[in-house]
Amino acid sequence: MSIRIKGTGSALPLKTVTNNELSRFVDTTDEWIIERTGIESRHIATGETVDMLAGEAAWKALLDAGVDADKIDLIIVATCSAEQALPCIACQVQKHIGAVNAVAFDINAACAGFLFAMNTADAYISGGIYNNALIIGAEVLSNIVNWSDRTTCILFGDGAGAVYFEKDDRPLKFIQKSNGFKDDVLFCWQRDSVSVFYRGVQTYKYVTMDGREVFRFATRVVSETINELLSNEGLTADDIDLFILHQANLRIIESISKRLGVDMSKFPTNVERLGNTSSASIPLLVDEVRKEGRLKEGMRIVLSGFGAGLTYSACLMEL
Numbered sequence: 001m002s003i004r005i006k007g008t009g010s011a012l013p014l015k016t017v018t019n020n021e022l023s024r025f026v027d028t029t030d031e032w033i034i035e036r037t038g039i040e041s042r043h044i045a046t047g048e049t050v051d052m053l054a055g056e057a058a059w060k061a062l063l064d065a066g067v068d069a070d071k072i073d074l075i076i077v078a079t080c081s082a083e084q085a086l087p088c089i090a091c092q093v094q095k096h097i098g099a100v101n102a103v104a105f106d107i108n109a110a111c112a113g114f115l116f117a118m119n120t121a122d123a124y125i126s127g128g129i130y131n132n133a134l135i136i137g138a139e140v141l142s143n144i145v146n147w148s149d150r151t152t153c154i155l156f157g158d159g160a161g162a163v164y165f166e167k168d169d170r171p172l173k174f175i176q177k178s179n180g181f182k183d184d185v186l187f188c189w190q191r192d193s194v195s196v197f198y199r200g201v202q203t204y205k206y207v208t209m210d211g212r213e214v215f216r217f218a219t220r221v222v223s224e225t226i227n228e229l230l231s232n233e234g235l236t237a238d239d240i241d242l243f244i245l246h247q248a249n250l251r252i253i254e255s256i257s258k259r260l261g262v263d264m265s266k267f268p269t270n271v272e273r274l275g276n277t278s279s280a281s282i283p284l285l286v287d288e289v290r291k292e293g294r295l296k297e298g299m300r301i302v303l304s305g306f307g308a309g310l311t312y313s314a315c316l317m318e319l
């Protein structure tokens with residue numbers, strides 16, 4: 001048993017911020033950002049919250065699937081930038097869309113979060129516990145970015161993507177990995193303590209990153225993990241029709257395409273327009289390519305995400 005895509009949806013904040021706009025308050029240029037990252041603009045929240053974006057994307061996925069909200073069994077939201085600690089965003093989505101019968105909870109595996117959530121849903125559904133799941137990646141990373149740090153603030157964007165899955169019997173394989181020993185490569189100790197007993201000093205409240213190390217890690221582990229996933233199934237990269245990767249940076253995706261020996265035409269991208277939207281980037285891209293008619297019956301696709309933790313994952317899906 002496995003799961004199958006039945007509907008997709010996206011939500012983006014209204015405001016678009018160009019590289020030139022960023023260069024008004026940090027020392028950077030449009031040329032530098034495009035050359036090093038491929039990013040030209042991103043959507044940034046000016047009032048939209050993680051639960052609002054997640055709810056809108058969820059609604060659109062259900063409309064697309066033609067399914068009533070009260071039929072949903074499971075809602076999982078992957079996020080690492082929620083404004084609120086409690087309740088979880090998935091419960092807020094449940095309320096927004098009226099999914100009265102759903103079980104709802106969040107997952108944080110940073111930029112690999114959507115695939116970790118999808119794998120969790122697959123386990124529940126394959127185990128016979130639920131029949132369907134609404135999986136959402138939603139971020140307002142602008143909440144946790146240091147807007148005076150040019151090495152990070154230029155990278156990120158806000159948004160949400162949702163995919164509605166139903167039980168199916170087509171092949172679906174995952175590899176998931178975590179390496180908590182590399183927690184110093186990319187981190188954010190977001191919250192101020194309100195404890196009267198707390199004696200520590202609050203530091204690193206914003207996303208802090210060793211960019212070069214992330215670049216090295218991402219290019220190596222993603223290509224290795226995809227190759228491992230494919231060789232487990234007796235396949236090679238040539239057998240895959242599309243690679244939908246976490247949209248961290250165009251250069252990372254280009255480097256992975258080279259390492260796999262696969263032409264960039266099989267790697268759709270939206271990082272140019274949306275920046276790095278962490279756990280939202282994969283479902284946003286799935287929604288885009290699906291609406292463009294690029295996901296066709298019988299195709300084999302690979303999804304892969306990687307991020308803070310470190311966490312990384314790859315998924316092989318037959319459509």
Ligand code: ACO
Nearest residue numbers: 028029032036111150151154211212214215248249306307
């Ligand atoms: N504008 C202009 N100059 C800049 C900027 C900027 N926005 N940012 C850094 N620089 C400068 C640096 O200060 C440095 O100057 P110096 O030589 O005088 O010291 C110079 O540019 C080169 O800096 P590097 O950090 O070496 O630049 P690099 O080529 O490594 O590019 C980048 C930086 C884009 C962050 C790169 O390391 C990268 O792509 N890393 C991957 C990070 C990533 O994608 N993270 C996403 C989040 S994690 C995730 O999603 C999994």
